[in-house]
Amino acid sequence: MTNSKNGFSKILKSNVPDGPIDKKWTSHKNKINLVSPANKRNLDVIVVGTGLAGGSAAATLAELGYNVKAFCFQDSPRRAHSIAAQGGINAAKNYQGDGDSVYRLFYDTVKGGDYRSREENVYRLAEVSANIIDQCVAQGVPFARDYGGLLDNRSFGGVLVSRTFYAKGQTGQQLLLGAYSAMNRQIARGKIKMYNRHEMLDIVLVDGKARGIIARNLVTGEIERHSAHAVVLGSGGYGNVFYLSTNAMGSNVTAAWKAHKRGAFFANPCFTQIHPTCIPVSGDHQSKLTLMSESLRNDGRIWVPKNKKDAEAVREGSLSPTEIPEENRDYFLERRYPAFGNLVPRDVASRAAKERCDAGFGVNKTGEAVYLDFASAIIRYGKEQALVNGQDDSDNELVQKLGKEVVKKKYGNLFQMYEKIVDQNPYETPMMIYPAVHYTMGGVWVDYNLMTTVPGLYAIGEANFSDHGSNRLGASALMQGLADGYFVLPYTIGDYLSKDISTGPIPNDSKEFLSAEKEVKEKIEFFVSNNGSKSVDYFHKKLGKIMWNKCGMARTKETLKEAIDDISSLRKEFYKDVKVPGFSDQFNEELAKAGRVSDFLELGELFAKDALQREESCGGHFREEYQTPEGEAKRRKEFQYVSAWEYKGEPKDAELHKEKLVYHNIEVKERSYK
Amino acid sequence: MKLKLKIWRQKNSESKGKIIDYDIENISPDMSFLEMLDVLNADLISKDEDPVSFDHDCREGICGSCSLFINGQAHGPDRLVTTCQLHMRKFKDGDTIYIEPFRAKAFPVIKDLVVDRSAFDRIQHAGGYISVNTSGNTQDANSIPINKDDADSAFDAATCIGCGACVAACKNSSAMLFVGAKVSQYSLLPQGQTEASRRVVNMVNQMDLEGFGNCSNTGACEVECPKGISLDNIARMNRELLKASVKK
Numbered sequence: 001m002t003n004s005k006n007g008f009s010k011i012l013k014s015n016v017p018d019g020p021i022d023k024k025w026t027s028h029k030n031k032i033n034l035v036s037p038a039n040k041r042n043l044d045v046i047v048v049g050t051g052l053a054g055g056s057a058a059a060t061l062a063e064l065g066y067n068v069k070a071f072c073f074q075d076s077p078r079r080a081h082s083i084a085a086q087g088g089i090n091a092a093k094n095y096q097g098d099g100d101s102v103y104r105l106f107y108d109t110v111k112g113g114d115y116r117s118r119e120e121n122v123y124r125l126a127e128v129s130a131n132i133i134d135q136c137v138a139q140g141v142p143f144a145r146d147y148g149g150l151l152d153n154r155s156f157g158g159v160l161v162s163r164t165f166y167a168k169g170q171t172g173q174q175l176l177l178g179a180y181s182a183m184n185r186q187i188a189r190g191k192i193k194m195y196n197r198h199e200m201l202d203i204v205l206v207d208g209k210a211r212g213i214i215a216r217n218l219v220t221g222e223i224e225r226h227s228a229h230a231v232v233l234g235s236g237g238y239g240n241v242f243y244l245s246t247n248a249m250g251s252n253v254t255a256a257w258k259a260h261k262r263g264a265f266f267a268n269p270c271f272t273q274i275h276p277t278c279i280p281v282s283g284d285h286q287s288k289l290t291l292m293s294e295s296l297r298n299d300g301r302i303w304v305p306k307n308k309k310d311a312e313a314v315r316e317g318s319l320s321p322t323e324i325p326e327e328n329r330d331y332f333l334e335r336r337y338p339a340f341g342n343l344v345p346r347d348v349a350s351r352a353a354k355e356r357c358d359a360g361f362g363v364n365k366t367g368e369a370v371y372l373d374f375a376s377a378i379i380r381y382g383k384e385q386a387l388v389n390g391q392d393d394s395d396n397e398l399v400q401k402l403g404k405e406v407v408k409k410k411y412g413n414l415f416q417m418y419e420k421i422v423d424q425n426p427y428e429t430p431m432m433i434y435p436a437v438h439y440t441m442g443g444v445w446v447d448y449n450l451m452t453t454v455p456g457l458y459a460i461g462e463a464n465f466s467d468h469g470s471n472r473l474g475a476s477a478l479m480q481g482l483a484d485g486y487f488v489l490p491y492t493i494g495d496y497l498s499k500d501i502s503t504g505p506i507p508n509d510s511k512e513f514l515s516a517e518k519e520v521k522e523k524i525e526f527f528v529s530n531n532g533s534k535s536v537d538y539f540h541k542k543l544g545k546i547m548w549n550k551c552g553m554a555r556t557k558e559t560l561k562e563a564i565d566d567i568s569s570l571r572k573e574f575y576k577d578v579k580v581p582g583f584s585d586q587f588n589e590e591l592a593k594a595g596r597v598s599d600f601l602e603l604g605e606l607f608a609k610d611a612l613q614r615e616e617s618c619g620g621h622f623r624e625e626y627q628t629p630e631g632e633a634k635r636r637k638e639f640q641y642v643s644a645w646e647y648k649g650e651p652k653d654a655e656l657h658k659e660k661l662v663y664h665n666i667e668v669k670e671r672s673y674k
Numbered sequence: 675m676k677l678k679l680k681i682w683r684q685k686n687s688e689s690k691g692k693i694i695d696y697d698i699e700n701i702s703p704d705m706s707f708l709e710m711l712d713v714l715n716a717d718l719i720s721k722d723e724d725p726v727s728f729d730h731d732c733r734e735g736i737c738g739s740c741s742l743f744i745n746g747q748a749h750g751p752d753r754l755v756t757t758c759q760l761h762m763r764k765f766k767d768g769d770t771i772y773i774e775p776f777r778a779k780a781f782p783v784i785k786d787l788v789v790d791r792s793a794f795d796r797i798q799h800a801g802g803y804i805s806v807n808t809s810g811n812t813q814d815a816n817s818i819p820i821n822k823d824d825a826d827s828a829f830d831a832a833t834c835i836g837c838g839a840c841v842a843a844c845k846n847s848s849a850m851l852f853v854g855a856k857v858s859q860y861s862l863l864p865q866g867q868t869e870a871s872r873r874v875v876n877m878v879n880q881m882d883l884e885g886f887g888n889c890s891n892t893g894a895c896e897v898e899c900p901k902g903i904s905l906d907n908i909a910r911m912n913r914e915l916l917k918a919s920v921k922k
């Protein structure tokens with residue numbers, strides 16, 4: 001019996017410390033075991049992934065004195081996909097004096113996540129958020145500043161304060177370069193051994209504990225065994241299961257999925273974030289989608305034509321959006337959600353856009369786009385600037401010119417990116433946007449210490465599940481990645497490693513390592529000698545279509561059941577008919593892709609199964625059967641739990657374990673942004 | 675669109691490479707350059723030929739993975755974009771396109787169009803950081819106000835994506851723009867002052883050790899840089915180097 005009578009798991013232990021919520025983390029840190037500096041030198045830690053979570057963890061562990069081996073599939077740790085995050089990072093600094101606090105950030109994050117996150121983890125996240133900003137500034141991260149020389153903030157969706165720190169539209173890049181610089185310092189000292197262009201292909205357990213990984217050198221094709229006392233996964237999310245997403249081409253679930261197959265429970269796989277402001281799909285050739293930062297919703301107004309015939313004319317190209325008069329425009333977010341307007345959370349904004357497009361009001365050739373319009377922001381800023389300059393604020397031409405300059409300063413790089421891709425000038429005509437897969441809230445299940453159900457195996461950042469519930473608020477991914485890597489894991493891992501101080505080096509030639517290596521090699525040889533007739537991408541695109549159409553922004557019992565069968569048969573076809581050119585002992589991108597897609601083909605099935613069992617709508621998970629008369633998500637009390645899946649062979653045979661979610665410090669309410 | 679591609683093929687770092695011709699059709703002007711190569715590779719795979727290897731990841735111009743020397747220009751004919759953001763509408767039906775790797779002694783070819791840019795990492799190991807441990811007890815972020823113009827200039831320098839276009843564009847394969855940008859970011863901020871001398875000396879030494887050439891002020895790097903990193907950064911680096919040598 002792994003579940004108790006009320007259906008909740010008896011084996012999942014969240015290990016949340018006792019005491020009031022605002023004292024838990026401090027008292028936990030005071031009580032857990034430490035490892036002496038002399039012993040840290042004898043302990044090895046493997047970190048997989050070098051984004052904000054993995055990079056910051058590797059650097060901090062090395063600073064503490066552990067021997068770190070860090071792995072990334074990119075040619076440099078600086079290229080991990082955290083680099084593409086645009087808008088910003090939240091922190092409860094209350095520099096703006098607008099009433100922000102640790103509690104408010106905690107509250108917003110739990111509410112934004114639609115009450116499906118673990119409250120103690122979220123509180124800790126809010127607590128350490130301010131430290132992140134201090135740390136990054138100390139590292140030389142060039143955040144935006146005002147003329148007084150102090151840090152500037154902006155506002156993001158789902159909140160009523162300005163707590164987002166930013167570096168133009170390149171905040172992720174600047175934070176990652178900060179973590180990378182901290183890594184560089186440790187690489188130079190020899191405390192981090194960096195393995196670039198290496199991909200983890202399996203995790204090795206010895207006596208039930210995570211003791212190393214099997215990795216493939218992507219340049220030579222060599223399979224390598226690496227041992228350590230503990231393994232940390234900072235390998236990111238699995239949005240690419242949809243084929244088209246805003247993730248990088250190489251982003252994959254392999255590390256997390258291999259961990260799952262070795263015993264780590266996978267939590268809430270169906271919680272996916274569909275980001276409202278992405279550049280719409282232009283054709284079948286499309287390889288990835290591009291996000292336009294949420295910060296654009298600070299100033300851009302989202303609308304579609306009020307009349308269907310205008311929408312049709314726009315689609316045919318006989319009407320331009322600028323010709324549609326104000327009274328014939330439907331600013332549907334402002335109409336439906338007057339309190340938050342264009343700054344409602346991402347899940348709400350995405351669904352509202354889909355609803356309008358499904359109803360026939362979409363504005364591009366495919367009917368799957370809505371406008372994001374800066375015309376009124378340009379006028380507002382232009383008038384303000386004219387007054388500041390002592391010029392005539394009724395001079396239209398001048399106002400337009402000044403307004404565009406202000407908008408350019410704020411969002412210039414995003415506007416340029418849009419223009420390059422779409423070939424339209426967003427200063428003159430409204431942008432077109434549509435929702436796209438962006439982030440996965442689900443991930444490897446972890447306890448309060450960020451340890452998975454496999455002893456000695458940790459998951460941090462997007463790879464774990466704990467902080468964002470069923471919807472993540474903007475500018476919180478960077479916060480969580482760095483919180484886990486700089487301020488949480490380096491402490492909690494010490495408690496585990498304190499028991500390993502007399503273990504000595506872990507041999508990498510034990511039978512467990514050899515048999516894991518053999519399995520990896522066999523799978524690779526299988527792919528290169530399969531001689532099928534269809535490319536890896538063929539299967540990946542097919543999987544993506546199933547996921548988007550049947551497990552996408554709206555799901556039903558029927559579509560999910562179909563998805564499980566479709567994915568299962570696609571997987572069989574994949575193994576029978578996939579063609580991987582070239583050899584295993586060379587640089588072979590198709591081979592690397594084949595491995596990643598084979599894991600997506602398993603994860604996708606579990607994803608659909610998870611969405612099927614969750615008979616409610618919450619955050620990014622929208623089941624059509626469960627909605628209010630106004631079309632809002634209908635959460636159900638009986639589903640207030642984390643679904644943690646245990647691998648049992650075929651993904652659809654996975655066993656469900658439920659971690660009950662209890663909220664002592666926040667009242668569970670109807671989530672309203674009206 | 676129909677195109678003739680002339681692509682550098684090289685099996686591995688030891689073998690000799692050469693230009694191979696490919697014909698490709700049904701290319702939409704809305705495709706990105708890399709999506710055009712995806713189409714070529716799908717075709718090659720279906721014909722049991724080895725697909726063309728090239729580095730790429732984010733495909734939104736920020737990770738710095740993609741490279742490619744296209745018709746003699748790093749990242750191709752468009753300005754201020756990386757190859758992944760270059761669109762086929764910049765070319766005409768019937769065009770011949772030469773596609774080569776970023777060439778430099780310090781960037782050895784791994785396969786086809788993929789080069790090894792780890793020299794850039796090693797330059798940063800030599801000093802591209804501020805020595806501050808993670809503790810949670812660093813001073814409050816607002817305790818040192820930083821002049822907005824300096825903060826903005828530091829940011830502009832920090833936007834370098836480390837793609838190596840500057841090296842590929844330079845007739846001397848110089849990495850001065852890259853190193854200059856990194857040195858500038860820190861030298862413009864108060865946090866970077868303590869280690870300023872050591873940093874610039876060590877990074878410039880490592881740059882020389884890696885086999886990058888010298889700067890002869892032709893400015894090709896600035897023109898080809900997808901992020902518009904300014905030559906001012908090279909001047910600032912030289913000033914910092916001079917300052918450091920005087921201090922000694």
